Amino acid sequence: MAQTTHPPGTGGHAASGGEGGSRRDFLYLATGAVGVVGAASAAWPFIDSLNPAADTLALASIDVDLAPVAVGQAITVTWRGKPVFVRHRTAEEIESAKTVNLGDLRDPVADDARVKKPEWLIVIGICTHLGCVPLGQKVTDPRGDYGGWFCPCHGSHYDTAGRIRKGPAPANLVLPTYAFTGDAKIRLG
Amino acid sequence: MAQVQATKFKNPVVNWIDSRLPIFTMLDHEYNHYPMPRNVNYLWAFGAIAGIMLVIMIATGLFLAMQYSSHTSLAFDSVERIMRDVNYGWLIRYVHANGASMFFIAVYIHMFRGLYYGSYKAPREILWILGVLIFLVMMGTAFMGYVLPWGQMSFWGATVITNLFSAFPIVGDPIVTLLWGGFSVDNPTLNRFFALHFLLPFVLLGLVILHTAALHVCGSNNPLGIDPKGPQDTVPFNPYVTVKDGFAVVIFMIIFAVFVFFMPNYMGHPDNYIPANPLVTPAHIVPEWYFLPFYAMLRAIPDKLGGVLAMFGSIALLFFLPWLDRSKVRSCKFRPVYRQFFWILAIDALILGYAGSQPAEGSWLIIARIGTFYYFFHFLVLLPVLGKLERPRPLPNSISESVLKGGGAIAAGAHAKPMEKA
Amino acid sequence: MRALKTAILSAALALGIAGAAQAAEGVHIPKQSWPHAGIFGTIDKAAAQRGFQIYKEVCSACHSMHLAPIRTLAGIGFKEDELKGIAAGYEVHAGPNDAGEMFMRPGVPADRFPSPFPNDQAARAANGGALPPDLSLMAKARVGGEDYIYAFLTGFEEPPPDVHVMEGMNYNKVFPGHQVGMPNILQPDGVTFADGTKATVEQQAHDVATFLTFVAEPHLDARKQMGVKVILFLLVLAGLMYAVKRKMWSTLH
Numbered sequence: 026m027a028q029t030t031h032p033p034g035t036g037g038h039a040a041s042g043g044e045g046g047s048r049r050d051f052l053y054l055a056t057g058a059v060g061v062v063g064a065a066s067a068a069w070p071f072i073d074s075l076n077p078a079a080d081t082l083a084l085a086s087i088d089v090d091l092a093p094v095a096v097g098q099a100i101t102v103t104w105r106g107k108p109v110f111v112r113h114r115t116a117e118e119i120e121s122a123k124t125v126n127l128g129d130l131r132d133p134v135a136d137d138a139r140v141k142k143p144e145w146l147i148v149i150g151i152c153t154h155l156g157c158v159p160l161g162q163k164v165t166d167p168r169g170d171y172g173g174w175f176c177p178c179h180g181s182h183y184d185t186a187g188r189i190r191k192g193p194a195p196a197n198l199v200l201p202t203y204a205f206t207g208d209a210k211i212r213l214g
Numbered sequence: 215m216a217q218v219q220a221t222k223f224k225n226p227v228v229n230w231i232d233s234r235l236p237i238f239t240m241l242d243h244e245y246n247h248y249p250m251p252r253n254v255n256y257l258w259a260f261g262a263i264a265g266i267m268l269v270i271m272i273a274t275g276l277f278l279a280m281q282y283s284s285h286t287s288l289a290f291d292s293v294e295r296i297m298r299d300v301n302y303g304w305l306i307r308y309v310h311a312n313g314a315s316m317f318f319i320a321v322y323i324h325m326f327r328g329l330y331y332g333s334y335k336a337p338r339e340i341l342w343i344l345g346v347l348i349f350l351v352m353m354g355t356a357f358m359g360y361v362l363p364w365g366q367m368s369f370w371g372a373t374v375i376t377n378l379f380s381a382f383p384i385v386g387d388p389i390v391t392l393l394w395g396g397f398s399v400d401n402p403t404l405n406r407f408f409a410l411h412f413l414l415p416f417v418l419l420g421l422v423i424l425h426t427a428a429l430h431v432c433g434s435n436n437p438l439g440i441d442p443k444g445p446q447d448t449v450p451f452n453p454y455v456t457v458k459d460g461f462a463v464v465i466f467m468i469i470f471a472v473f474v475f476f477m478p479n480y481m482g483h484p485d486n487y488i489p490a491n492p493l494v495t496p497a498h499i500v501p502e503w504y505f506l507p508f509y510a511m512l513r514a515i516p517d518k519l520g521g522v523l524a525m526f527g528s529i530a531l532l533f534f535l536p537w538l539d540r541s542k543v544r545s546c547k548f549r550p551v552y553r554q555f556f557w558i559l560a561i562d563a564l565i566l567g568y569a570g571s572q573p574a575e576g577s578w579l580i581i582a583r584i585g586t587f588y589y590f591f592h593f594l595v596l597l598p599v600l601g602k603l604e605r606p607r608p609l610p611n612s613i614s615e616s617v618l619k620g621g622g623a624i625a626a627g628a629h630a631k632p633m634e635k636a
Numbered sequence: 637m638r639a640l641k642t643a644i645l646s647a648a649l650a651l652g653i654a655g656a657a658q659a660a661e662g663v664h665i666p667k668q669s670w671p672h673a674g675i676f677g678t679i680d681k682a683a684a685q686r687g688f689q690i691y692k693e694v695c696s697a698c699h700s701m702h703l704a705p706i707r708t709l710a711g712i713g714f715k716e717d718e719l720k721g722i723a724a725g726y727e728v729h730a731g732p733n734d735a736g737e738m739f740m741r742p743g744v745p746a747d748r749f750p751s752p753f754p755n756d757q758a759a760r761a762a763n764g765g766a767l768p769p770d771l772s773l774m775a776k777a778r779v780g781g782e783d784y785i786y787a788f789l790t791g792f793e794e795p796p797p798d799v800h801v802m803e804g805m806n807y808n809k810v811f812p813g814h815q816v817g818m819p820n821i822l823q824p825d826g827v828t829f830a831d832g833t834k835a836t837v838e839q840q841a842h843d844v845a846t847f848l849t850f851v852a853e854p855h856l857d858a859r860k861q862m863g864v865k866v867i868l869f870l871l872v873l874a875g876l877m878y879a880v881k882r883k884m885w886s887t888l889h
Contacts, residue, residue, distance in 0.1 A: 049883055056876040060460075063873060070302035071277050078281075079299040083707050083746035252888070294703045294772070297855075304855045305862070449888065457884055461877040468870045475863020476675060479776060487777035487852075488769075497812070 086214030088206065091145065099162045101150060104213045108150035108158055109201055110174070111211075114185060118172065119143050122186035132197045136186045139197070141205060148187040149201050152176040154194035159183060174198070244430050249448035250455045251436035253617050258434065259462030260324040265422060266463055267317040272415050274310040275359075282362065284408035286401045289364035290489045308478040314356050315481045316470045318504035321349060330556055332544030333435040339536040341428040346532045348421045353505070353529075355414040358407040360502060365486030370499050372399045372407070378512070381522040398492060438616055439544030440609055447613035498573065506570030507563050511589070513574040514582040524586060531593050538593055540601025548607040552600050555592060562588045663810050665780040665787045668842070672849060675864065678857045679850045684712040686829050687847025690840050693827050695771065698763060698818075700751035703772035704851050707745035711854050712847075719745040726750050764804045766817030775845070775852035782845040784810065789841035792820035 089102050091111060099112040114122075122136040140146055152159050154176065160166040161174035161183075169175030169182035171190045176183075181192030188197040203213045221242045223229050232238040281300050283292040296303035325345070328334055334342035361372045376393045380386040395402030433442065442448050449455065473480060481503060485496045501509050508525050515521035531538070546553040562585050569582035610616040671680040688709060691701070706723045714722065723743040728750055731738035743750070751770075753759035760767050769777075778784045787810040795807035795814075805815040822840045829835055850856065 052876070052879055052883060056873070056880050059869075059873050059876055063869060066869075070305050071273065073301040074277050074303060074306055075280070076301055078295070078301060078303070079707075080295065080705065080746070081299075083705065291703065298703070298705075298708070304853075304859060308859075453884060454888075457877065457881045461874065461881050464870055464874040464877050468867060468874065471863060471866050471870060475859055475866065478859070484777050484779050484781075487773040 086212055088210065088212050091209040091211060094209075096144070101162050102213070104149075104201060109213060110146075110148050110150040110162060110187070110198075112146045112162075112185075114144055114146050118185040121172065122184060122188075125184065125186075125188075131189050131195070134186075134188065134197060139186045139188070139200060141203075145211075146185070146187060147201060147203055147211065148198040150174075151199070152178065152181055152194055153189065153196040153198065154179055154181055154192070159198075244426075245456075246450065246452045248430060248451040249442065249445070250434055250451050251438075251442050251447060251613055252449045252454075253438060253613050254434060254436050254455075256458075256462055257323065257327040258436075259459045260320050260327060262459040263463055263466050264317065264320040264324055267313060267320055268415065268418060268422060271310065271313050271317060272419070274306050274313060275412070275415065277306050278310055279408075279412060282408075284362070284405050286364060286404055286490070289362060289404060293363045305474070308474045312470065312473045312478060312481060314359065315502070315504065316466070316473070317352070318356070320466070321352065322504070325349070326560060328435075329559070330546045330553075331435055331437060332439050332539070332541075332546070334536045335539065335542075335544050336536065337432045338428075338435065341425065341432065342536055343533055344421060344425040344428055346529070348418060348425060349532075350529060351414055351418050351421060355411060355418065356502065356504065358411040358414070360486075361404065361407045362411060363486060364404060364490045366488045366490055366494075366496050367483050367486040367499065369399060369490035369492065370495055371501060372403060374499065375501075376403075378522050378525070381519040383519070400492075435544065436613060437545060437547065438610060438613055439548070440613065443612045443614075500571050503567065503571070506568070507566035508570075510566040510570030510582040511586045513570070514579065514586040524590075528586075528589060531590070535593065535597075539597045541604065541606065542601075543606040543609065548609055549600075549604060550607065551604045552597075555596055555600070558588070559592050562592070663812075665783050665810060667783050668786050668845075670782060670846070670849070672846070672856060675860065677860065679712060680846055681713040682831060683843045683846040684850045685714070685847075686831070686833060686840075687843035687845070687850075688712065689829065690822075690827055690844050691771070691847060694821055695844070696749070696752060698752055698759070698768040699771045700753070700759075700768075701749045701771045701851060702751050703748070703770070704854075705746060705748050706743060708851065708854050710745075711857075712850055716745075723747060764817055768818065771848055771851065773852045775849040777852075782849045785845040785848055786841045789822055789844060790838060 085105060087102070087104055089111070091100075091113070094100050094111065094113045096113050097115050099110060101108045101110055103109070112118075119136070125136075127133040127135060136143075139148075150158050150162070155178065157176050157178035159174035159176040159181070161168040167175045167177075169191070171182050171184035173183040173185045173187060173190075175181070176192065176194065179193050181194035182190045183194075183198055184190050186197075187200075189195070201213055203211050206212050219239075220232065220236055221239045223232060223238060228238050278296065281292065281296045281303065283289060293307070296307050298304075300306075328342065328345070357371070357375060361368045376390055376399065379389045379393065382389070391397065393403070394400065395406060436442075483500070485499075488496075500506070508528060511528055512521045512525040515524050541549060541552065543549055546556055565581060566585040566589065569578045569585060572578040574582070671677055671683070691699075706726070707719060709719060709722065710716075723745045726743035726747070726749070727740040728743045728747045729738060730741045733739055753762060756767055775782050775785060780787070788808060791808045791810040792806060793809055795801050799807065799814065801807050801815055805817060806819050807814055808816045808818075822837045822844075824837055825835050827835050827840065833839060853859075
């Protein structure tokens, strides 16, 4: 940063140059490099301590029994602190999700790629715009123009496959990692 | 600092900022060119070491605070969560817990170095007083930090220390109730201790900046205790002293690491791994080691108020040290009589520390009383009297003469020598 | 009446501990040799697994270990499915369910070890007024650590003729005050180890102490390994710094 000009008479200038100068410079460089490596390594534990702790990670998967959810109903389960929408879709809802022309979609994904079993749509219930929770889980909720979900914050409309159809959100509702462990049992995470 | 001339820098952006806010000039003068007596020894590194410890404590403390819960029902478990589940939480906590001890070790060595070489004498009185203030704030911070894990020692340490104030007549009990925010040490106490424990390190940082500013007005003392007479007596702080201090810091860190990684609970107490229980006092409660000499003084006096006054007095008199010591000579090198008493004081402090760790009965109580008596005798009687009676040895003419010519007539010249080519 | 009795008993116990502490000052706790001691020491996983078996079959009837999640056992070599099996063996409180009721469900590795008693009062009531301490931090919460645990578990013996042991109490040569509510619980072959190790009392005490050391400090191995690296690094840096310092100061004259 600042150039170091030492007062005359202190011998400060002798620190560089002269015979043995390059060996000295190498020593200084090596020491500096080792010091920087040490400082950087010391920073890592601090940064990593901000990542999810072991107890948080251990709770990262949960089992959900879907048997009580009747056709047309939806439930919301909490997974990793986020709402997960599980909707038992009706035949019409499945039909309307399948027959959409992919070219009309902002984030074109076929319905098959968004479900593991056609009657169960499972998405993370967080609007991809700015993180609000869309309406549409309760029968009394507005479900938007496409029968899926409607985000009240900035007016994004999602269809019955959780795909973005209208409004500011850039992408479809995110799919959580899950697997069917039984006929109507899933494990999230 | 007012006479400082603006430095010219290569970087135009730096120059632009510097001409509006001369912070780079300030740094350049205070940490680049700052003339350091060329004969300072490695004891002078402990100021820098203490400064680094403060930074380490603030950094680890900040990250611990992000995981800690300051509620009596959660505090103990949240600390255990840090130890078990948070990534590297065990490392950060052990660095913080042992760091407190290492900070005190550095500061105690720094203080005794000041005592030995008379660094508190004119014109460095304010520098010394700021140092004593730093010490006081450190003690308060350390005490409140020890309460936070909410173990048995936390709880009973907090109870005993806050009860000290009840010794004062009339105002005592209301003060204690005020400190507690209730009728015993409880959740309000823990909460406010956490808030203060977070705040005080920044007060400490401010005091350290003032301490350094005061130091840079009058310059560093040195083992000979005489003022530099010109550039031939000094070296620029950077790179000479930064490298030397850096080496000392790394050595100190090795010792620190041995504690953190291989004996992390050595300086702690097993009882603090038992959750606080307001109904059962541990059989043998002791404060952390760095408070033991003062704890010994507290218990040495058989009167409650007397003990408290002795304890506070032992620190309060340090404020008056620059005026208690009447000798004009700074360094112990040239004070053959006082030097003996300095070492007696150092041993006295160690004995008081040990006495403080023992049950207050029998011979240890008597030893603590003798130790307490000597402590006050040293500062209040010996120092003023010795200044008048003692005949100091002749001082060398200058630092460079002493360093380069082996100290001339000075027998202690060998001590100054390590600086030469070490 | 019962509460009064409990109160008196616990007060007596507390007084006993306090009064006995001085008596215990002189008690010598012999040092054992532990594979996890020293700079390069690591937890003996086989011993810790046996120790866990003893904890599960013997200690956990009275002692809680509530700070440790079951998944901690991964650190002594239990595999994922073994952990699930161990966890499923415990019933844990859960709920409320959709009907608003609390219920019991099989444990998962993320759960903490369930405590044998719902609260301290229940624990005291079931143990003649004495509170069996939580074991999560036992190896760090006693002077002597794992050596104390070993000495305590092997320290039950017939009281000397001049000592009168109170009713419901047992004589232990290292416990402060020598009288303790806990009975001599470890018996030769009281457990059967799967790995064929002979279950002497000393072996069991050793294994439990190893296990409790691990539970109190699950990152002990990682800590020491990192320590060796950090100190080696600092030694190299110190050497370089010293060389730089010498070179630099040598230019001064």
